[in-house]
Amino acid sequence: MDSIYKDVYQYCEKHTSRPDDVLYQLERETHLKVLSPQMISGRVQGKFLELFSKIIAPTNILEIGTFTGYAAICLAKGLSKDGILYTIEVNPELEWIAKKYFKNSGLSEKIKHYIDDARELIPNLNIEFDLVFIDAAKLENDLYYEMVLPKLKTGGILMVDNVLWSGKVLTNERDLATQNIMKFNQKLTTDKRVEVMMLPLRDGLTLVRKI
Secondary structure, eight states: OOHHHHHHHHHHHHTSOOOOHHHHHHHHHHHHHSSSGGGSOHHHHHHHHHHHHHHHOOSEEEEEOOTTSHHHHHHHTTOOTTOEEEEEESOGGGHHHHHHHHHHHTOGGGEEEEESOHHHHGGGOOOOEEEEEEOSOGGGHHHHHHHHGGGEEEEEEEEEEOSSGGGGGGSSOOOHHHHHHHHHHHHHHHOTTEEEEEEOSTTOEEEEEEO
């Protein structure tokens, strides 16, 4: 990360509302006890997800890639009164920390947490979603997108994380993950079913609205 970008991000972080104590403790414990803690959404992106969810007050949210549950808690804060967030994580070793903080946040009754393969689970979810957040295996972005788009209501929003991939989409690095992300990013710009906006938020976040 370039020095100027770090400075800009730190400035944004400084001028973003502080996370509540549950999110603070979750981020701290993730960094202490979990491999690849940088995968957590964190303060700025977490607050963006929270505010966005509060603005649209969704009834049903789908998250693909729970990790330790930070983004799920942020998104769940915006659910409508009877709303539910469905979140899917393939790694069973992360279940304990996510469930711990779902309970601590007081949102466990509004969160359905699955330890499963999203590719197998999603086809069995007979639910229309208002909001979808894809933050899982980057090689599967297109597969997840095509699986959930029919389940997203017209006017609903789908978000895809890590679309800049640490800036690799702008370099000559062409590892498989980078190639797949670039191909997927390009596909979205020409997909007539949606309208798209990419934000340089953290590692890149694309907003997709179903037409």
